[in-house]
Amino acid sequence: MPSIEPVDLQSVWLTLKLASVTTLILLGVATPLAWWLAHNRHWYKGIVSAVVALPLVLPPTVLGFYLLLLMGPRGAVGELTQALNLGRLPFTFAGLVIGSVLFSLPFAVQPIQNAFEAIGKRPLEVAATLRAGVWDRFFSVALPLARPGFLTAMILAFAHTVGEFGVVLMLGGSIPGETRVLSVAIYSHVEAMEYGAAHVLAGGMVAFSFLVLLGLYLLGGKAKT
Amino acid sequence: MIHAHFTLSHPNFSLDAEFQAPAVGVTALFGVSGSGKTTLLRCIAGLERAKGSLQVNGEIWQDDQTFLPTHQRPLGYVFQEASLFPHLSVRANLEYGYKRIKPAERKVPLDQVVSWLGLEHLIARGDPAQLSGGERQRVAIGRALLTSPRILLMDEPLSALDSASKQEILPYLEGLHRELAIPVLYVSHAMEEVTRLADHLVLLQQGRVIASGALHETLARLDLPLAAFDDAGTVIEARVAQHDEPYHLTRLDFSGGTLWVGKVDQALGMPVRARVLARDVSIAIHAPQGSSITNILIARITELRDEGVDKVMVKLSLGDCHILLSRITRRSRDHLQLVAGMEVFAQVKSVALM
C-alpha cells in the first residue's frame, strides 16, 4: 500500500478547512436568504429563487470559468477587490471559499427554506402574542423548529464542498497548501496514472465523509427524540 | 372602553368595522364564517396590518401615526388550535410569555393559573404531544393569561374541539372574568357559546359591524338577522330563589317574574343565566287554565315583525328590562288580533340554563 505524501496530507487538511469555512459562511448567508424566501410573496421571489438554484444548472467547470472571468482583473468583482486594495481572488483560498459558497448555496438554502415554510406563520404569531420581539421569535421559535432543515443544510454543504471539483479546479490553480484540495489531488493522481495514491486518497475521503455524515445523522436523530 | 375601527381590502374580502365595547366582561364578535370576525380580532392583535385606529382603556395601540407591533400590545391571544410550541415542554410553554414580561408586571401568578386550570398533572406529562385537544387548549389559555394581559382575545377557542372537550373548557371560560377580571373579546359563530359567555355582542356581516350592544338587548332586536335564526331567543339574568326538593325543581326570580326550572346545583341568591328560545314561547290573551306549562309570565307586546310568509316574531317585555321573543304563525297573530301595547300571557315551554 502506497504511503500518503505530505503534499496530499496538506490537501486533506485544506479540504477540511475549506468545507468547514464554507459551511459556516453558508449558514450565515443562507439563513436570512431562506427566511426571506419562505416569507415573501412578491413576484420577484421567483427570480431570487431561480438565481439561487442556478448553480445546480451550470456545469461546475463552467461556473468556475465565469467566476474566473468575474473575479479577474477585467471582471466586475475583480475591479472591486482591486479598488479596495484586496488584490485578486482567483488562486487564493478566499477565492475558493467564495466559489464554494456560491456553488453550494442552493444546497444550504433549500432545506432551510423548506423548514421555515413547514413551520408556517402560526408559531411565530403565537410567540408575538406572548411578547416575543422579532429576533426573539426567530431564535426561540423559528430556529429550534427548523433544526432538521439546518442539519440537512450543513450536511449537504459540507459534503458538497468536500466533493467539489470543477469550481476549485478552474478557480484554484492547484497551488499546494492554498488551493490544491483533495478532489483536485485525487484527480491529478488519476490523470498522472498514479492509481495507488489516488485509491488511498479517494478511499480515505469516502471513509471520512461517511463518518462525518453518519455522525451528523446520528446527532440529528438523537436530537429529535 | 375598547374603541376599534379598521379598514382592510383584499381581492375578495373587505373589512370596514368599527365598534366600541366595555373593557369589562366578555364581548362576543359574532357572525357567520367569512363575516370578518377573525380578521377583526387579528387587526386588534396587530397580527394583520389594517388601516384604522384602536384604543384600549385610553391607550392608543394604533392610529394614523402609531402601530404597536403585536409583541408590544399587552394582550393575550388564544387561537383556534392550541398551537403549543412542539419543541418546548408544557411548563416551558406556560412560562414562554411569563418570562418575557417584567416581574413587576406579572399580575397573574403562575401558581394561581396552574391550579385554577388544573394544569399540575399536564405539566408532569412534559411533552405537549402527550396532551388531548382539550388539555392543550387549557395550556394555551394558561399560557396567554400568564402574560397578565389587559385584554384577552379568543378566536373560536372551542371550535376545533369535540363536544366532551368543549364541556371541559367552558366552565373555565365562564369563570375567566370572575376570576381574573380581564376583559375578553371572544370570536364565535356558535350562538350557544355566545349566549352562555358573552355580556356584550358585536354582530358582523360581510366585514361590517351591523350591531353592537348589551347581549340581552341585541339578541332581542327584531331588525337584525339574529331574529331570523332558528334558535333566535333571549337571555334572562336571574337569581336562584327557591329549591323544591320533592319535585326536583328550582325557582329563579328576576325583575320581570319567576321561572321554574329543573333543579339547579347553586346556592340561593346565586346569579344564573337562562336562555329562552323564541320557538319555545307561545302567547295567550287570557290567563291559561289547566295548562301543563308551569311558566306563564305576564308580558306586554312591544313589537311585531313578519317573518317570511307564515311566521311572525313578537317581542315581549317583562317588567322593566327583560325581554322575551315569541315566534308564532301569522294566522295566530290575526286570530288573536295581537298588536303592540297589548298585555298578554307568555307561556314558556322550555328554559335552558347557561
Place this chain on the structure above:
Amino acid sequence: MKLSQSRVLLGALLCGMMVNTVYAGEVNAAVAANFAEPMGQIAKLFQQASGHTVKVSLGSTGKFYSQIQNGAPFDVLVAADDKVPLRLEKEGLAVDGSRFIYALGKLVLWSAQSGYVDDKGHVLRKGDYNKLAIGDPKLASYGTAAKEALEELGLWGAVQSKLVMGENITQTYQFAATGNADLAFIALSQITQNGKVTNGSWWIVPAHLYNPIKQSAVQLSAAKDKAAAQAFLIFLKSDKAKTIIRSFGYELP
C-alpha cells in the same frame, strides 16, 4: 452460362458490400484537447477523401488512458505526448508499430496583454508579473516542457511563489486569457490561426530549452482490423494533414 451469370452477379454483390464497408467506415478517435482545431479540419478532409466518417472525442490524454484500459470504444488515440501511446503499446492495448509522432508541440510564453512579453523572454527574469500559469507538469506534456524550460533558465525556484497550475493546457490558457495570470506557458497551437498569432504578446521558447513534445498517435488493439482506422492514421501522415498541422504552429518530425 446461367450459373456463371449468377456467379458474376453474386460476385458483384459481394464486391459492392465490401466496397460499402470500406467506404462507409467510421473512426472513433480520442483526441488530445490541444489538437482539437487542426483535427476538425483534418477530419473534414479525410471524410471528403475517403468517405469514412470520424467521430472525435476531445479530452485529456491521461483520462483517455484510463478509459481505454477499461474498454472505451476508441479506434485511435491522437495523444498530447508519446508516454501514453508507448504505455498502451507495452500493455498490448495498442497495435505494435502503429505508433508515430504526428506533430511536435511548440512551447510559447504568452500574455493576453500586447507588449507585455518581449521576444527574449526577459519578462520572466524581471519577475513583476502577478502569476505564471503552467500546465501541471505531472499531467500535461506542455506543463512538463514548461518546467524543463524554467529549470534550464535557472528560474524554477524563483517562480514557485507565482506558479498556478492548470489541469490541462486549455485551462492554463484560460487562466491567462481571462487576465488572472499575467503570463502562461502554453502551446503555440493554442494562439495560432492560419499560421499567425493574432492577440497578446509572446515569446516562442527556443527548442533547446525543453525536450521535444512528441505528440503521438496510435491505433488501438480493439480496432486492429478496422480498415478505416488504418486509413485515418495514414491520412494523418499525408501532406494535406501536415499543411494543416503546421498552420496551427506545430513542428513536424
